[in-house]
Amino acid sequence: MLPAGVQVADPRRGLGVTETLGAALPDAAFALFVVLTQLGDPWLLVLVAGATYLVADRVTWIDRERAAYVVALTVTAMALTTALKGLFAFPRPPSAPIPGIEPLPTILRAVYVDAANAGGFGFPSGHALGSTVVWGGLALVVERSTPRRRLAVAAALVAVVSLSRLVLGVHYLVDVLAGVALGLLVLLATARLTASGRRPEPAFALATASALGAVAFAGVGLVPVVELASAVGGWFGWRAVADAEGRGGLLRRSLLAVGLGLLGGVVLLTAGATRAAAVVFVAVVSAVAVGVTLPLADDPRRARRPTESR
Template sequence: MHGWGVTEALAGLPDWVALLFALLTQLADAWFVFGGLALLYLLADERLASEPRRAGATLIALAICALAATVAFKTTFGVHRPAGAGTATPPAWLPALFDPVYANISTGDGFGFPSGHATSSSVVYGGLALALDRLWTRRKRLLAAGGIVAVVALSRLVIGVHHLPDVLAGIVGGTAVLLAVWWAADGRADRAFLAAAAIGVVALVAATVFAPDHPDEALKAGIAVGGGIGAAVAWRRIGGEHPPLPGRIALPATLVLGAAWGGIYAGGFPLPAAVVGSAVAVGAVVALPWAVDGR
């Protein structure tokens, strides 16, 4: 049995538990990760990290690495999700207005191995534990990151969109990607962005060769390539330890640039346009502290 029966055993949990974990799984969803890290990059100060702008930029790079690595892994293995992963029955007590939202956050499509959410959470929250060197102790940060990763992994099983081997492989693969990129970057954000672009190229090749009938996977890989290159160019030219942005600038900028990037991620664009659009959107986020600082 591919899933070892765990997903099936969790299928009978109460509706409110399924809804709770459908919300918790958003901790590793693309919109939450990229929006949250963009805000962190723009707002962080020395209370969180000794070099907050470099730390924030590196974390954005790691998120792009996670996206690219997920595409590469999934298209190479080509394993499908559990039966019924693409459908969800909203709780009877949930107002009908929220039925589409529930369906969106409680279902999954595409390939299932390894879990993209488990991969992303391992890379991103593990990266936060490594990068935020002035927040708590490293041990506390690692424990908190491990707890979030475990919750995200469990959420994928509770809502029935993955099997246990999927999330375990995602945690292992994500941790490996995090450590490899962290070592290769050696404290330089531009190297982390270039690593993201390189993994994106690998993912694009994998998607083209192994999943030619799934153009959305190639699109995600192209987004990673563009984002990595655009951010690397921006950081090398104007990146640095500029002051944090005021919230009145950071929040609207994140909404606008995040919406632009999210629109590209949602699909419907030709691959070249997605690459260029992602490069512009992510590069603009990286450049914004310099543009506001004016130095």
């Protein structure tokens, strides 16, 4: 197994596509793809999922249950990517010089280089998997326009993100295709298990299982611990909503989530994890669980019956 930072050419996974695309585009087009690839970056997907959950039930196009489903999908995508990268440990394409840096102000060069580069293992593509799951999940559950148009927009976003990973030279073709295929599999399975997002609990269970796989295959590092804590906190927070009645019940169960995080931190320490990993786990479990429960605290009717579809 190669260390995560080692990059060696693997033409069997690339079929020459990555090298051809990277060499064929002018600098301005390369810079455009540096921007477009952010549509599949974890920071943006988490922001979109979180914002969707916060506005759910306050807008007409999505309810809280299906927004929670999108949150669970987002955690699943990130954790599954980490688990599979740790399991297969396939390297990325060798690094190449990044074009288009010279015209940029010095203050922006580091940001540009960071956005154009990628570290760690390469299989599967996390951007391809994440964009398929999150944008595809939103297309399934959002009640706006027509299903065909929503799916067409999601497919276009996934295609752009997938192409960007090849243009930037950070993935082979097989990595991207595997990411999209796995994302579609996650969508099909969770849509069936959750009644198209109306019962998000199975999606949180899948997120937790994926995060446990991330810890098992990638180790007790910062990223796997955050993913596991997010899955556990999200699942516990949603169950608290399902079991609570009114503001008081939600807040009491939010405090219980903090206790759950503390218990998990003790377990991590007992299992030999670092103190930092245990502290991160406690903080993220507590924050996510409280974040899931608090938007519903002002609506006792939904607190009593959060899994009931409209």
